[in-house]
Amino acid sequence: MNRLVKYLSVILKWRRLIFWNTVIMTALAVIVSLFLPPRYTATAQLLPPSDEGDMFGLSSLLGGGMSSGLSKLKFGMGGAATPSDLMVGILGSRTVMQGVAERCSIAKYYRIRKPSPEKVVRQLKDMTKLTVSDDGIVSISAEATTRDLAAQVANAYVAELDSFLRHSNISRGHNMRVFIERRLAQIDTSLAVARDSLRVFQQRYKVAAVDDETKAAIDAYARMKAQLSAKEAELGAARTAASDDNPYIVSLTREIAGSRDELGKLERGGPSAGFGVGFGVSFQRLPGVAAEFARRYQDYKIQEEAYGTLYQQYEYASILEARDTPTLTVLDYAAPPERRSFPRRTGIVGVVLLFSLAAGVSFAFVAEYFGFIKSARPEEYEGWHSVWRELTGLVRSARSILFRKPR
Numbered sequence: 001m002n003r004l005v006k007y008l009s010v011i012l013k014w015r016r017l018i019f020w021n022t023v024i025m026t027a028l029a030v031i032v033s034l035f036l037p038p039r040y041t042a043t044a045q046l047l048p049p050s051d052e053g054d055m056f057g058l059s060s061l062l063g064g065g066m067s068s069g070l071s072k073l074k075f076g077m078g079g080a081a082t083p084s085d086l087m088v089g090i091l092g093s094r095t096v097m098q099g100v101a102e103r104c105s106i107a108k109y110y111r112i113r114k115p116s117p118e119k120v121v122r123q124l125k126d127m128t129k130l131t132v133s134d135d136g137i138v139s140i141s142a143e144a145t146t147r148d149l150a151a152q153v154a155n156a157y158v159a160e161l162d163s164f165l166r167h168s169n170i171s172r173g174h175n176m177r178v179f180i181e182r183r184l185a186q187i188d189t190s191l192a193v194a195r196d197s198l199r200v201f202q203q204r205y206k207v208a209a210v211d212d213e214t215k216a217a218i219d220a221y222a223r224m225k226a227q228l229s230a231k232e233a234e235l236g237a238a239r240t241a242a243s244d245d246n247p248y249i250v251s252l253t254r255e256i257a258g259s260r261d262e263l264g265k266l267e268r269g270g271p272s273a274g275f276g277v278g279f280g281v282s283f284q285r286l287p288g289v290a291a292e293f294a295r296r297y298q299d300y301k302i303q304e305e306a307y308g309t310l311y312q313q314y315e316y317a318s319i320l321e322a323r324d325t326p327t328l329t330v331l332d333y334a335a336p337p338e339r340r341s342f343p344r345r346t347g348i349v350g351v352v353l354l355f356s357l358a359a360g361v362s363f364a365f366v367a368e369y370f371g372f373i374k375s376a377r378p379e380e381y382e383g384w385h386s387v388w389r390e391l392t393g394l395v396r397s398a399r400s401i402l403f404r405k406p407r
Contacts, residue, residue: 010365021360040144041142048135048137090164099163148336187306191300
């Protein structure tokens with residue numbers, strides 16, 4: 001007999017069992033799916049920060065310098081982490097999630113007994129899904145038992161992230177301003193001393209100025225010293241936000257060490273490297289009065305350049321500290337969803353129908369096989385029967401242990 005005909009004959013023989021098994025299982029699936037509590041999912045989407053700036057708003061305000069440095073500092077903490085990844089990390093932090101739970105009264109809504117921060121955060125994690133698309137768009141999906149709660153939770157994440165970033169902007173600006181303010185006070189004192197010293201020397205020796213070449217060299221040297229002072233201030237501000245092993249701090253420390261070495265060569269002087277006329281002639285080779293005037297003029301210019309550079313950073317930090325504007329670009333706020341996300345009744349019924357149909361057909365072929373070997377190969381059938389007795393014995397033993405009444 002053709003094999004396909006054999007298969008069809010087995011199915012037709014057991015058709016009633018297959019039919020009723022499929023009908024009963026599918027009906028049960030329909031009933032269960034009707035009684036499952038519905039859940040709804042709302043999604044909010046955030047655009048990633050601009051590559052030219054950073055999510056804390058520093059680069060957009062400061063336009064480089066210390067701001068770009070601190071931007072490197074933040075993203076250096078996570079290696080190859082992108083700004084979107086950093087946003088997801090903040091959204092998943094305990095600080096943000098506790099704020100969301102308080103905004104939405106999660107403990108009260110889900111009737112959490114003896115609510116603790118850990119229980120509430122755990123419940124919120126089960127409701128939330130945070131993802132980043134290939135384009136860097138951050139999606140915040142919240143699943144809840146009502147449409148309004150799902151949208152409320154997703155939008156609460158947006159509000160808490162914005163609040164956190166605003167506070168971070170203000171705190172970071174405050175720390176930068178206080179640090180640079182102290183440095184400015186020190187430089188202001190040094191600048192006043194250098195200015196008075198230069199003025200007194202000019203009055204005593206009737207010296208108006210150095211020659212143009214020496215003045216140009218001194219001005220260039222002063223700018224180098226001012227840049228070094230700015231980098232040192234940047235390093236100090238960065239250390240308030242990260243440890244010394246941060247990649248950006250390590251890089252900045254090396255830059256400062258290299259700048260100090262170069263300035264040291266100029267300050268020591270020599271036949272090929274020295275400070276003075278065109279950076280080639282040291283002060284020792286200038287006439288006594290001119291050399292002393294050049295030194296005092298140099299001290300004055302260094303303090304003046306350093307003060308001007310740091311004062312710019314101080315003004316920028318003050319702006320950042322006072323800033324209280326939205327830090328996020330929201331692509332879509334969450335709206336109450338029209339359709340439930342669970343249960344998907346059509347999918348559940350379809351899967352159960354296919355599974356029950358396959359189970360019924362499989363049972364038919366297995367039963368037919370054992371019916372065949374019972375008559376054709378009784379020894380093999382007896383072997384399978386003994387295996388079945390062993391399995392049923394194990395099941396009875398396990399059931400008696402599990403459901404044994406305590407004495």
